[in-house]
Amino acid sequence: MSEPNQTAPTTAQTAAPSVAFITMGCAKNEVDSADMSAKLVDAGYRIEDDPEQADVVIVNTCSFIQAATEESIDAVLEASSYGNVASGKAKLVVAGCMPARYGADLESELAEASSFVPCSKEDDIVEVIDRMLAVSRDSFVEDSAASHRMAAPASAYVKISDGCDRFCAYCSIPYIRGRYHSFTADQIEADVADLVARGTREIVLIAQDTGRWGQDFDDPLTLAWLIDHLAKKFPATWFRVMYIQPTGVTDELIDAVAANDNVCDYFDVPFQHSNPTILAAMNRTGSAEEHLALIHRIRERIPNATIRTTLIAGFPGETDDQFEDLCSFVGECELDYIGVFAYSREEGTRAYRYDDQVDDDEKLERAQRLRDLADDVCTPRIAQRIGATMDVLVLGTEEDGQLYGRAQCQAPDVDGVTYVDAGTPGEFTTVRIDDTLMYEMEGSEVQ
Template identity: 35%
Template sequence: MAIKVGMVSLGCSKNQVDAEIMLALLKKGGYTLCADERQCDVVIINTCGFIEDAKRESIENILEFCRLKEKGKLKVVAVTGCLAERYRQEVASEIPEADVVLGIGRNADIAEAIHKALHGEKVVEFGKKEDLPLEGERVISNLPFFAYLKVADGCDNRCSYCAIPLIRGNFRSRPMEKVLEEARQLAEQGVTELNVVAQDTTRYGEDLYGRLMLAPLLEELCKIEKIRWIRVLYCYPDRITDQLLEVMANNEKIVKYMDIPIQHVSGRLLGLMNRQGDMQSLTALMENIRAKVPGVILRTTLITGFPTESEEDFEELIRFIKKVKFERLGCFAYSAEEDTPAAEMDGQIDEELKKHRAQIVMEEQYGIMEAFNRSMLGKQLWVAVEGFDGETYYGRSYMDAPDIDTKVFFTSSRPLKTGEYVLVTINGVQEYDLAGKASI
């Protein structure tokens, strides 16, 4: 009887790609993949360990499936991903109910580890971070018309608040020919939207080729016939070059969307974060992007409550938000992560104040988005169909990255298929989302 294996993958899109490579290895190893984790023999929790909330979610999932195993509804619980890599032996010792704990450097051994656990052996194994598989077949775990294309792993930026280098190691790009080969394979499988990701996508190629190679890579990706949309996520502000902007502006397949996590605009705080820039330089950057890529949608992520953030620093951030008017924005209260320099800094901010400031940012952003959405009334957008909720279809326009941005809800006079691209006339606003009617 075939062993059914399910996976819960938490956290970011980069972690999801790792999960999809492991799913393909399990399938190749003779296991049956199971979408309903509660109907499986084995469940793998591919964890996130980035900030406190993510760690808590990972642990809650692990414990939930361990309880199911105790009730006899599961045979094996396995823990992989960033939490397992970051805390290694602590995960194994503090959650003894977990049968398998694998660091990211041993992801390639997932099928063998499950086999051992099914035969009564507890498996706790770690390897070099650099041994994380960046190549290999994948089982796409989201809607089949889009996929994440991971072009690198790790990070060399060493932001003082961030644990990613501790978890993922140094930045390492994939050879361009490997990236293009995978993109062509995804296109042949029916993928029409590629979301290009890395911890720092704009750094792509610097380690392999001695120069930034994201722009040339995008030009090559545009040559893949069956790909319709190419989206670039996680751009580091210091490495957004005019060459990159020209490539974005001149290629129709590259959607006019940039995700640029800037974290703050106070030059003093950015210095403490081990980042560059200030309000003046970041404002100039956003103006340059909008000038060179007309119609571009700008997304950013901000941190409130970083150590020593004063009222003046926070007010400067609010002025910046009001001035730039990002079409998409997320904000997080600072999370003091152990073993990071920022966690040891003086001037830690009260938890409630951090959260209160984040709430103020998002309230400000709501008004900006509301005005932007009203400006879309009467306009037409191409929308990738994601589903039907019983009354209306819904999907994403070029303005929306999967899972993190808004939706377009719309009616259609004919049946539509998931993954189909339709032209929608916008005629309404539903809080953050748009509403419309498909033009058939």
């Protein structure tokens, strides 16, 4: 019997393994999945839409609150039951916030997974997959479809920083995502240029704390500078900024939004509460008066600005009177969109240890009352848009063929859509708003 030829080149070519993503949680996770996906495609792997057909299934988890952790665990367990994974033909990877938050504990709990990739290791996803599959990428047959980057969606998120230094008492993000670090302007511009070249018409800039962007550089820059720079560089693209903490809404930022038609007149400013004692217990600042002054400052410069906030009901120690303060604030605030959450008690956060927790039923009741109040305040404001003419980015069609898109006053995933009677997905159209239904709008094309 002859010895195997140790030096013969391994010329056998194999189809590149395919990787599917299941993404849980917020837009920031969608960006992380898209980044991992791009790295894998660049390394020769194929991206498969159907996880049951893939060689590797990556569940990019969310663990921001307990409910999100439970949903992510369910998603991992469901993925582990897919025929390809259950038979051992495909590998299961758990990525993102859950491994970042629970570390080794998770590894012993979820034996179904072959690998765990916390947020901080997602840049190494190619090496992780190479190692796990024990493959040589040199042997992959080049797939012409895979070698071209996928078309990008009409509207896409771009992350401008990661981590957070604010340590709000209820929030686990600083423990999961680490300290605040801005991505460089060059890196952000390259991400935007890549998306625009692949067909994206709206860029939504996100981070845990967008208003702080650039402050951690040796030569500090500002968010105002960044959006002005991007808006001028890509004049045919809409830009929208989400998650601007109240202290980040500077006059310079408002001026930069006002000065650029392609920057949406849209401010997403999480207030979380309006009572100063509760805000202080949250390790945040402000008061109803300060929030109202901020809203006034924006509208003084941009009268038609759309302003969104999020509020938390039932934070530990919230008395009936303090909750009534919050309700009064909602009644006065003239905000366009208000997201309401019942406080979620998260292990490892400072507020977890507060001993004056509000009863669960009471928290849910307060949150519902606040939501109803928010609907009473916001939906008449949406209805005031009837008769207005506005540009809409057409995004696609519903199952029944109805075209829909979003105007500058509607952020993705949270504010509803505009149904339109004409237009091409991926293109802008100008419509007159004919009707509204709660948060949705309906418009007909203006010739």
